Amino acid sequence: KEKGLDKQEIQNILIEDARTGLSVEALKRAIQNNLFYVQGKFPEIATRNDYYMAVSYAVRDRILNRWVASVKQYLDGKHRVVSYLSAEYLLGPHLANNLINLGIYKETEQAVKELGKDLEWLIEKEIEPGLGNGGLGRLAACYMDSLATLEVPAIGYGIRYQFGIFEQDIRDGWQVEDTDNWLRRGNPWEIERRELNYEVKFGGHVQHYTDNNGKFCSNWIPDLVVKGVAYDTPILGYKVNTTNTLRLWKSEAPKSFDFQLFNAGGYNDAVRQKIVCENISKVLYPNDEQEEGKILRLRQQYFFVSCSLQDMLGIHLRQGDKIQDFHKKFVVQLNDTHPAVGVAELMRLLLDKYGLEWDEAWDITTKTFAYTNHTLLPEALEKWDLELFGKVLPRHLELVYEINRRFLDQVTVKFYGDHQKISSLSLIGEGPRKFIKMANLASLGSYAINGVAALHTDLLKKTVLKDWYELSPEKFSNKTNGVTPRRWMVLSNPELTQLISDKIGDGWIKNLDELRGLEQFAKDKNFQKAWMEVKYNQKVALSKRILQRVKIKTDSNSIFDVHVKRMHEYKRQMLNALHVITLYNRIKHNPEIDMVPRTVIFAGKAAPGYRMAKLIIKLITSIGEVVNNDPDVKDRLKVVFYPNYNVTNAQKIYPAADLSEQISTAGKEASGTGNMKLSLNGALTIGTLDGANVEIRECVGAENFFLFGLDADQVEEVKANGYDPYSHYQNNPDLKLAIDQINDGYFSHLNKDTFKALVRSLLYDDQYLVLADYQSYIDAQDKVAETFRDKEKWAEMSIINVARMGKFSSDRSIRDYCQEIWKVEPIPVSLEK
Ligand code: PLP
Ligand code: GLG
Structure with missing residues (x-):
């Protein structure tokens, strides 16, 4: 009335607003409406899923007018x-991602809060x-x-x-x-x-x-x-x-x-x-x-x-x-x-x-x-x-x-x-x-x-x-x-997003090359501290989930060493497992050893018919059972297999990673994209010259990348010359011990049959050159641990690493x-x- 509108006009605005309005008020009304008219519920009896649906429909309405406009525009022209x-x-x-892309995350959070619910809690409901x-x-x-x-x-x-x-x-x-x-x-x-x-x-x-x-x-x-x-x-x-x-x-x-x-x-x-x-x-x-x-x-x-x-x-x-x-x-x-x-x-x-x-x-x-x-x-x-x-x-x-x-x-x-x-x-x-x-x-x-x-x-x-x-x-x-920085940074790592945007503005979200602006702060002690604090908080959050899901206690001050991707022999989770056993043996050999604590986190699905990949999962969980429960270890080493790796879980894991495992046999991983997501979230990479690792290393600088292993040409050469995995086993006492333990049932309640197929494949076939790269991998891992002791150095490397990842936005790929x-x-x- 103040603006000279009559009753009908006000009514029209209210209707319009409830469908497309982006204010807290409009969103709140839309959610209530949907709860009633779509779900047929009222607050007293509405379930969590009813609320999730009501919020989602409210968000979808706001996308629909854009959708129709897009289709019209395309057809016209x-x-x-x-x-x-x-x-x-x-x-x-979808829900959280659409809120981010619509730019109404905060408003929706508030609207949901005013309705007595928690947006985060609803988001977690989505399958x-x-x-x-x-x-x-x-x-x-x-x-x-x-x-x-x-x-x-x-x-x-x-x-x-x-x-x-x-x-x-x-x-x-x-x-x-x-x-x-x-x-x-x-x-x-x-x-x-x-x-x-x-x-x-x-x-x-x-x-x-x-x-x-x-x-x-x-x-x-x-x-x-x-x-x-x-x-x-x-x-x-x-x-x-x-x-x-x-x-x-x-x-x-x-x-x-x-x-x-x-x-x-x-x-x-x-x-x-x-x-x-x-x-x-x-x-x-x-x-x-x-x-x-x-x-x-x-x-x-x-x-x-x-x-x-x-x-x-x-x-x-x-x-x-x-x-x-x-x-x-x-x-x-x-x-x-x-x-x-x-x-x-x-x-x-x-x-x-x-x-x-x-x-x-x-x-x-x-x-x-x-x-x-x-x-x-x-x-x-x-x-x-x-x-x-x-x-x-x-x-x-x-x-x-x-x-x-x-x-x-x-x-x-x-x-x-x-x-x-x-x-x-x-x-x-x-x-x-x-x-x-x-x-x-x-x-x-x-x-x-x-x-x-x-x-x-x-x-x-x-x-x-x-x-x-x-x-x-x-x-x-x-x-x-490339990967989208919207889902893989803004949505999954809001704290890091905020820290970065506070420093260089938020243009990087659409133009990832702008991350370059962070480089000038890489040596800034306060910024380093803030950077590591964000990482620490993500690790604490992941630790909670790990405890809840698999009942393993992890130390958020340890290196979070993350190997997440489909289980496949060429991705060499086996090589990582051998490293874990080697660390464990060092502790057993010298219980007082001064070792940088590590939490090794695996996740990934094996194809249901892929016997060897499934056996590797069993090996990892079995090593975990021994290592995590051995009092000699004194929390210096933990092994976690986080079940059901999917996008939802990936969004929780990437932000908490210190170290990204990209250790495929050179020439086998076409590109990898997990490597990009982890690196963008501040993890340093330990990796071979395979797939996009090569370009990541070029961008972040060799000094900020833990390289190891044979390159693609060398892999071919070794194979052409008649690769003999057994000789590596014989000539490397640490490797021999690790494989003997697997073989002897050390990790399988003395059952020697459990991992027989795995051991045989490693010693007499080893298509993916796990044994050939073992020592080089162990050396690189030792370098990781030494570097991690120096927190400021690590922070500096991590910041530079992120600053130089601009190339790996899917926006760049799509533009090309x-x-x-x-x-x-x-x-x-x-x-x-
Ligand atoms: N699976 C999920 C759920 C992912 O999010 C990703 C990430 O890119 C992948 C698999 C691929 O991982 P990688 O590139 O490490 O094989
Ligand atoms: C393949 C490759 C990956 C690649 C992805 C996307 O194995 O290396 O990153 O496609 O190009 N099966 C895959 O995931």
Whole structure:
């Protein structure tokens, strides 16, 4: 009334404000409203989850207007769009991240407090969507964040797995897996779009005929048709309006029930059909870096790729654009070879559905796709048994044959007589059983190919994709991975964020290079003290969680030595375990030894079928049991295996780390991203010259990095010269003692069988050169301990380390992709009044 508004106008403002307003008052009202109107509860009977949902819906409302504005803007301007195809997205919890990106964390905290609840307590309630295995899926999530933050029109496509990565529990020291029923309490962040659905065909056979115009046509008669339904999750950028879409497909039966079958008494068949359809998006394959040639996996890949391409084509044509211009509208990035069947699928759609000629279709296809390779490990390179492929996708098999025939014709002319090269380039591998090489299909069908760290791209060109590099060097480039500082600093380490922002302002959150400004304070004693205090507080917080979760007491003054990532032999948790045993033996040998106290923290899931990785978990927990309970140790050494490593837990662990273990066999870790997150949170790295470690070391300076071990060339050389792990064992008394103890049952209640397979593998095979790098690793660890004694020195190194990590923001990676591969421009989004 004071401002001359009438009652109706005031009413309108109140309604508007409750949906989009960012003030404490508006948020409070929105939460109360949602509690009542969405959850159907009132405070006296509302559960913690009711409150979590009410807050989440309040936040989602504030994202929706930005989302709608973004979509409108993109459609109006007919802008070029990045389409990211990934079988995995390891997003992590949404609520806190969205609060940070909206810039209303404090306001929401206050609103929730005024309602008598604690925001932190609600945030902890969220079950994270674990729709990925590890680094590859998490990278996709960081890239979605950066795309939105950089205001780049983008859509992420993937699978809405009903069950994500399994939950890990440790029982009697062994990993046990539990299904991840992440949707059990509902998901306030997704919007089901039932109207957006596509049919996807499987199996059957292909008919060929000539139409009235004399055109040769193909008609695929499937024996199974599945429906893919879109579920959209908004991805909001940091302090911008841009809100992109993550579109995940759920598989369903096209008709919920076949009543004809049912009435005819075929109840089981009717139900079975429905189950077969729903199974496709039922569960994430829990293997990291190990491909499973299972029918269901191929179905998953084709299912989401087909839905996504049909969706893109629909968006394109609805805008009134010509099919021939598809590649001008969309660039499709293949996150590894998992979506590589898209090359054949786009060909099929252009030829069979839209009636294009082969050359035209191939031209569009090869201007649409770009391919990122994430691994050099042979067991991770996807191959599909040709017969199986043909059973699931008969039309695509024909297309792959034809693509290959035309390609080999060219190649044969170019490399006449070089059978080795021609067969290596072929899309089809020969052998007792023929197979399709997905990396070759991706490489041929893409106009750009990239590795994920400088060393990795180099090795790609020299090994796995050597012939492709020689054929088309112009396609290749490097795009070193990055991580989003929003989730991995602002959200997970608010204390350090505050300390840094107090010193250099908060521009670094969007422009990570600004961290450089910290370097001038590296020697400042007060700043060092404040820096180490923040670290100490994070360690205390983690200690509490450790005590609660695994009942182990840890000393927050000890070095927090952190080795967290998937369990895999190439990541060499085994090497770390040998170091722990060596430290333990030093204490046993000399109980009064003056040793820098250490807490060695492991976390990571092993693929359920990966026997050796599971045995290494058992070894670590067994060493822990002995070390943690030996009175001689007197708290100088603790070993923790923190269960269920996921994004939620990673956010708690990284900030508390002093030392980051990045100790893979050189040449095996394509990049790593955990290395970046730990370093950004002030941990110093002990590592090999592998993956992005090489670049991290270049940036932070060799003097601030604990380097050890063979480099990639030396690894190859040692192997070529007939590596003999046993001689290392024989010639190194400390190493011998450690392995003998494992073998003799010292850590397994004198049971000599428990670790037999492990010991045998180390002594007689040791593919990952654990024994070859042992002494060099121990020496580097001793240097770590000596350095840690000097707190000021350590603080200085840690500050410099963070100051020089600017390069590893995913914003930098995405900017490089945009400029050098995707050729897309940012489109700022404004909110309509
Ligand atoms: N798993 C989770 C939950 C992560 O947050 C990360 C971080 O990048 C990874 C796996 C990958 O770790 P690394 O790069 O050390 O293999
Ligand atoms: C792979 C690699 C990692 C890499 C990640 C993202 O093994 O080294 O950091 O992709 O590019 N399976 C993975 O996590």
